[in-house]
Amino acid sequence: MLYDAPHRGSPSPIMSDATTILVDTDLERDDAAAAATGLYLRLAGDGTISPVYEVESEPRFRVLDERLTQDTGVYAIGLHASSHRWRDDEKGGAHLVEGGPENGIFCRYDGSFTIRCPECRQPLAPGDEGSEALEEALAVWCDAPNSAYVACPGCAAWTPLTLWRSPAHDFAVGHFAITLYGTHLRSLTDGQNDHAATLLRHRLGDVAGDFAVVYARA
Template identity: 25%
Template sequence: MGDYCTFLVDTFISQSNAIRTAPDILSKLINDRIINAESCMTICSDSIFPFHPEFRQPCQDDVASSPFNQSLYSGMTISVRGYGWGVDSQGNYYLTASEKSTNGLFMNYDGGFNIQCPHCHNKSSFGWAVEEDNARSEDEIAARQDAISSALGIWHDQGISHLKCHDCQTQSPIQSWQTGSFAAGYLAVTLWGQQFSLRDLENDFSWLLALLNPNQDRDRIAVVGCMI
């Protein structure tokens, strides 16, 4: 679908609620003619929906709309950890358990990523060094990466995991260790074709953020830019 994408990851929602919520999100996007279900592409168990050719970008004041630049975006994916999309004979989409589905880990695959403790806000890196690592010994960097690898492996296998911060010694769920290059969660929407910052999304995709986070809970939606 292209080298660039942006993950919008719900880091608060439980898996049971994700299973209930994702079909409602998909149904609304189809009914509002935002995505085109008839032109869906499937990669593994991920259904990638192109934007509907008649979709017009809503303005923030809801008074007017503007043309949507289809050339910038390849499509949209709605992912639930451990599940993929199926379609019945009537063309209706439903979730089905799948071993080929997303594992609920969303990260920058271009060399590495960093994570940030939700309590002391210090960062640890995985794959490549971040600025904070310059003052750390090789043994400490290796110990941090081993801890991250172990926590991610447990999440991958069990769907629940905690990571203890090397700095403040606080243990937190892996979902709370979000940064601009990493997030974990049971529900995510992927925009294919571009990398966006949170500010970009607030300006251009406020309707999507409102759909995912109607109560505007702080830090609920992690935004991860990725190059695959």
């Protein structure tokens, strides 16, 4: 899932289906639209997804590869690029345009999450004592992501929001992300050797397994 753009405090979530979200935490915002467009063209071109999106409020592309859906449970794929939205084009497909609600914040549907300081590993969640810096960083991220730093209440280190990881895989920030609708691919994080899930991850471009994984719940 993604959040509506936060202003102060925690933002409000948009409801959707149960999903697995792969988030590129390293890609710069200026490169996100090109990454999403490139993946769309490849997946639509080889018949993996429909070139036409569904669900106007949260665009997703139906998976046409029946074997993929059978093996993984994924029935649709969403492609996210910060500050962009999908629109129909005159050729029967879709393209990205500037604007829209995409802000690169992904988490559980109920808005709860816990992340850990990359320096001392202390957990931090919205509403915790000392979480004001986290909530401020979420607001800053949408306008000036390179300035979104979090002060750890435990060790006082200031570190980029992108480096804070969620042990429960319920939060990540990044300007390019891929939503897989229909299942929680737990094998991506629990160490199990699920060949179909690994192949899908590679098919989506995350060959090194570097993307953060977020499991969303309705």
